[in-house]
Amino acid sequence: MTYSYQGNIQIIHQARFCEMVTNRYTDPQLPHKPFAHLLESEEHAHLLSAGDSLQGIEFVTPDLALVELRVGHPPFLWTDLLTCARLSKSEDDTDGGGRWWIVHKSxxxxxxLLEHAASST
Structure with missing residues (x-):
């Protein structure tokens, strides 16, 4: 997986990327840390999901779709473009229709929400 932050492009192993996502509000090396207080604030918690939306789903075929999402994790509002494919039946497929997987993400x-960053002092 490639990831760009502050003009630097890095190749990040999947496990590290998942770790970054899991710890985004606690890892001081990540830009989300100054916004961790919003997670615990009843007054501001609604702000975190204010930008979240499903912009659209376009089916290319019955088993292939293009999905556009917006997801807010301050200091960023992300627009994700996903290519999703329904892959053939597997053992844990209970309805026989196959499972949907994200096969590409940009x-x-x-x-x-930059104005809600906690002071570093």
């Missing part, structure tokens, strides 16, 4: 972001 993202872009814009600034989001």
């Amino acid at each position: 993202s872009e972001n814009v600034p989001f």
Whole structure:
């Protein structure tokens, strides 16, 4: 997986990327840490999901779809473009229709909730 932050492009192993997502509000090396207080604030919690939306789903075939999402994790509002495929039946497939998987993801972001960053002092 490739990831870009502050003009640097890095190749990140899947396990590390998942770790970054899991710890995004606790890892001081990640840009989300100054916004961790919003998770615990009843007054501001609604702000975190204010930008979240499903922009659209376009089916290319019955088993292939293009999905556009917006997801807010300050300081970014992400637009994710997903290619999703329904893959053939597996052992854990209970309805016989196959399971949907994200087979490709591209993202872009814009600034989001910057005025709510906690002071570092």
